[in-house]
Amino acid sequence: MGKIRVRFAPSPTGPLHIGGARSALFNYLYAKNTGGRFILRIEDTDLERSSRESEENILASLKWLGLEWDEGPDIGGDYGPYRQTERLDIYKKYIERLLAEGKAYYCYCSEEELEFERQECLGRGEVPKYSGKCRNLTPEERKKLEDEGRKPVVRFCVPSNREILIPDKVRGDVVFDSDGIGDFVIVKSDGIPTYNFAVVVDDFTMEITHVIRAEEHLSNTPRQILIYEALGITIPEFAHISLILGSDRSKMSKRHGATSVVQYKEEGYLPEAVVNFLALLGWSPVGEEEVFSLEETAEQFSLARVAKNPAVFDMDKLRWLNGVYIRNCPLPRLAEMALPYMQKGGYISSEPTQDELAWLSLVVTALQEKLTTVGDIIGFMPLFTGDDVVIDGEEQLELLKEDTFLPMITAFCENLSALEDLNPVAVKTLLKGLTKELGLKGKQVYMPLRVALTGQKHGPELDYLISILGKETSKKRLSRTAEQAGLKIPLT
Template sequence: MASIVAATPWSRIRTITKLELAPPIFLQSSVYYCKRRRFSVAASLSTNTNKVDGQVRVRFAPSPTGNLHVGGARTALFNYLFARSKGGKFVLRIEDTDLERSTKESEEAVLQDLSWLGLDWDEGPGVGGDYGPYRQSERNSLYKQYADKLLESGHVYRCFCSNEELEKMKEIAKLKQLPPVYTGKWATATDAEVQKELERGTPYTYRFRVPKGGSLKISDLIRGEVSWNLDTLGDFVIMRSNGQPVYNFCVTVDDATMAISHVIRAEEHLPNTLRQALIYKALGFSMPYFAHVSLILAPDRSKLSKRHGATSVGQFREMGYLPQAMVNYLALLGWGDGTENEFFTLKQLVEKFTIERVNKSGAIFDSTKLRWMNGQHLRAIPSNELTKLIGERWKSTGILTESKGPFVDEAIQLLKDGIDLVPDSDKALSNLLSYPLRDTLTR
């Protein structure tokens, strides 16, 4: 094994202190097969939370490949509320390993949207912290070190299969009506066979050895017990042939080394948890707690998408929605405080939020209700602030030449009950100014 490891182009793994993390996970009847050695793997349930110095640490990890979707904004909000309610840390991490689609412009837009919503982060881009860097593209050396560690321990092996071979495996599995999993061709290769391919310069990936037989279970804070059959997985790639790490490997290394205690994310990431749990165990880290939040659905109960209208935070901001209204509405998509109250400030949400009250059913995005809620928040703004907000808009749009004065004050007081968005005030004032008052009085 030593001769093979020495041939890797990556540096040797440095000694890293094992984090005191505690997972709600266990494996059943699972055995790793490493070369011709066999050893069992087991993890026990624990009631201890995964903390550093007793502190809750959560993260929001967007990919800068587009605008911040309202679903992502709600995930960020739930993480923020949970951290603030527990006196913990809210970490922002940029997952930009998709080099072709990631852009600096998208990253800046995401940061601006989060700031606009009032979700200030304790660690991350522009802030720093003890667990940086906070962009995945700047953490490649760390991923390579951990990949080498797994190679040395036998949890990972080199796979020299070509794309054509892999496609043929899938076709055969499909004909046999079996899951399209890797057959394990290189899982039992000898040192000599591997060395021969290395000398030829054959491209290879790093594949993770999945335990044979049994199942894996986690206790999700929202969904309860979730289990997977390990036989449906197959050995999976953690490093591509070009040296780029795969998403599930990056996320696991990042969450472990950043001491994340609770992973609160969308339910579409639930299938990823199986691979991540296996990587956690192989690296000697305990798992954080997981909480998978339901998707935000359109009125037809399909996944909310662009075809349903505005879906990004930036779009709603441009339409004139208030950040406090967006935060209030997003919080109610799958959460409630158990009362009839629907009007909350961010401070009140921090005081009342608990992960136990997050619903596992999908939440319907109702743009009509969002508009109504924005109107409620608009009318709750103190008179002097509302006058400044609308008055400055009227001046900037050219409806009025001045942004303040007795007329502006009176007009806003007269019109505010009939508008839900600040831009609505333009038409309302225009209608008021064009009203045929003289004709009405002379009739």
């Protein structure tokens, strides 16, 4: 077998969909696993809906996911161009061949005529299918129609009573009957080929060996096979992967939550987590381990272990995986990812100072094991900023009414003021010393202090919390809390 070549061929009509990302991923994994090449081709024959902006978005999303391609519109390659609208002259050759051989023909039917035919079919209880009435137009008839100003399309002659077999790598053999397929359009009236035609010519001329794509394309495949046969060109291998479903088992759409890759990026998911999750949606590793890097996944990947049944997008599992990657993330990178959120939230200036960055680093350290997405960091910020404390509940208030509370908090403030360098280690030592010095139990120090500082019973480690708050804010918060509890502490 020659070198394996696979492709991802999105149409640039919107941002990269999560399902598209999975198709791209499976192609990528297959290429890497087999030492083949991963090609990116832009299917922009729908002039109305295609845009460069979408194309750029798709490329950016793929790059973000780490799915680098070997050939594509931006980097070129030996089989270019990689945008269908730039390959029109290539398609033309093949169209003419089909026309000359009588395997395709011009059709002048108007939309109204087609719709009328369709309704008639439906009325008779038949499957709507093009009648093929333009198949045998004489040159005179054609001229007459053209003089009327009609713009023809080119239709493919679908042979009757043919069994079309698709050997599918994930589904096994799938058989279709050509009688269920009407003569379909291969060139639109604007002269641009349709998907079904362009995809065949491109996959052939780009020497694609394996077409791995979503299942929604399965019922298009017999049309494509017919074209391959009419052209007498090599048919690639096919592998149709099942769709991603929303929680209600219908095709994933907006109402199921985020559907585009950029949305996940914006919410603070790590690309490794998204890729890992997507790989697990439809493919399964041999062992029990499920957390893999892209490279590790590629090493193990095989089409034989791709499931046939559609998969529901399990947001909970994605969130869990993202948490795993966040916890394993080196601090500097996590801080870097958190920075934009903090700037947007107004916690850090657009030109961060050294102090701000040091503070951020501390915040990220304190929160690393609590975050599910990087964006979640904003929700924790009230904990670390501002002088106000809202005592949130009776239980909390009770803790402040202990006799030991006032002396403890007073001593704490004194010791804190005396501290030369405020950092988690120093605070930890301080708290230990404080407990010992006052002869208190941990219970009488840690929890009351936490509540006095944050109003809440839960939260990050106190040594980090206090280091992040700083001396002044800590003391301000303590005195306000004391007031709420009806106590007075001297600010030192």
